[in-house]
Amino acid sequence: MAKIINEQAIPSMPWENKPENHKEVLWRYSKNPIFDWNPGPKAARIFNSAVVPYGDGFVGVFRADHKDITMHLHFGKSKDGISWDIEDEDIKWVDESGKPFQPAYCYDPRVTKIGDYYFIMWCTSFAGSPTIGLGKTRDFKTFTRLENAFLPHNRNGVLFPRKINGNYVLLSRPSDNGHTPFGDIYISESPDMTYWGKHRSVMKAGGSWQALKIGAGPIPIETDEGWLMIYHGVVLTCNGYVYSFGSALLDLENPSKVLYRSGQYLLTPEAPYETVGFVPNVCFPCAALCDAPTGRLAIYYGAADTYTGICFGMVDDIVKFTKDTNNLLYGDAELGRD
Helix, strand or coil, rough: CCEEEECCCCCCCCCCCCCCCCCCCEEEECCCCCCCCCCCCCCEEEEEEEEEECCCCEEEEEEECCCCCEEEEEEEEEEECCCEEECCCCCEECCCCCCCCCCCCCCEEEEEECCCCEEEEEEECCCCEEEEEEEEEEECEEEEEEECCCCEEEEEEEECCCEEECCEEEEECCCCCCCCCCEEEEEEEECCCCCCCEEEEEEECCHHHHCEEEEEEECCCCEEEEEEEEEEEEEEEEHHHHHHHEEEEEECCCCCCEEEEECCEECCCCCCHHHHCCCCCEEEEEEEECCCCCCCCCEEEEEECEEEEEEEHHHHHHHHHHHHCCCCCCCCCCCCCH
C-alpha cells in the first residue's frame, strides 16, 4: 500500500463508492456535472478550477468565462465540495504594497498550501501574451499578486506542496501565443517565489492519447512511491483535439526524473457533458482532494470547456495502474538537464 505523506484527513470530502462491476480505476460522480451552463449572472461557464479544504468546508478559485467570452477568476465556498456559492464579482488583486494589480485575463488556476499561505497559479496576460501568474492569500479575502514566474509563453503552472532541497518547485508547459499544437512538462526552482531557474525537462509528449501535448494537472501528491502527478494529454484526431488524463510517479527529491508513466489514460471524454460543449472532447484535471488515512481521491476536472465534473479513485489503485501500464519515453527517466 502506498503511504501518503504530508496530506491531511478530509473525512467530509466528496465521495461515492465504486459502482458494482465497474472495471476502470476512476469512476465519475453520478450527479455530474456540478456546474452547468450559465451558473451565475456573469458566468456563462465554470470549469478548469481549483478546490482546497478550508476551515470546516472547502473553498475554490474558479475559472469563469463571462458572457462576453472573457476569462476571470472567482472565489467560491462550499460545505460539501459539491454545492458551491460562487461570488459574482471576480477576484480583485493587489500588489505587495497593497495597490491594485489586476490581470487582463485569468484562467486554469491551481491552489496549493505551503505554510500559512495558499499560493495561486493561473495563466495570465504578460504584455498581451500568456504566461504563469502567481499570487497568495491567507484568508481568501485579500489576494496579493506576485511577480509573474516566467516570460511568455507558458501555461499550466503547478506548484509542489513543499520545498524540495530548499527551493520552491513549479511545473509548467512552455507554449505559444495560440492554441499550442505542442507542449511538454518542465520544472523550475526558486528560493523566494520571485526568481526562477534550474529549469529541467520532466516529460515529453508522445504515445497515442498524449501524442500532441501534455501538462500537469492537480497539485502532486507525495507518497512513499514518489510524487503522484495527474496530468492531461492531448491527441489530434480528424475531428480535432481530444483531452484525456493519466498519471505519473516522479522521484521525491529529483522530480525531473520520471519513475513510472501511465501508457493508458485514466479518464477520456465519454459522457455527454465531456464530448459536447463549448470545446468538445475535453477532460482537464485541475484539482484533487486526498484523504490521507483512507487514500480516497476526488479529482475535479473541466469537461468540454463548459462543465465541472468530479471523478473518484483510490491512490493505491492509481499507483498500481501507473506501474502496470508504465510506458516511459526517451529522457523521462533522466534528470532533465539536457
